Amino acid sequence: MEQFQKQYYSISEVAEMFRVKTSKLRYWESQFPHLVPKRRSSGIRKYTPEDIEKIKTLIQLIEEKGLTIEGAKQAINHKGEAKNINTPLINQLIEIRTFLQGLREDLGD
Template sequence: MNLDKQYYSISEVASLFKVNTSKLRYWETQFPHLLPKRTGKGIRKYTPVDIEKIAILVDLIDNQGLTIEGAKLAIKKNGSPKNPNQVVIDQLLDIRQFLQVISEGLN
């Protein structure tokens, strides 16, 4: 993702991720760490850091199929991961540990 500007409008960000602007507005209400700057007239201006946060949400919710609550838990557990794939790796490690406990219980 080539982000060469300092600020992006909500429509530019929505277009970048192929989502509706209403989804971005809703996510702002659900994820306190997503808080774009606003102009004096209340117009949202997203920074490249905001766009990275949105990329994580798109991956967790739209690509991985997590619910809003599931995405909140994943972010809470892992912080704001730089690499969204780390969420999947951590989930797989949790599953592996769970299966090992079950296996030991069968023996």
């Protein structure tokens, strides 16, 4: 885990860390039950370093790897094994490649 200097961070500070809008963080909070920042009695969100690590994971899955919200949910439910989500698609592409290679060999003979 990264070295954090504070115990709590505001939503604007977290948004700035990841260069995202605060609305995206609020949306993710509604979509990912594991992301639940603490709230003051006034309702203001206070993100802990653990919350920030969860957001970092979401950034990696959604922004960097290009997963959808549903794909990111599956990846998190599979303990971050996002590689396994695309396995059916990869297997299908391998079958297509094998078929095309065989077709090319047949045409070349």
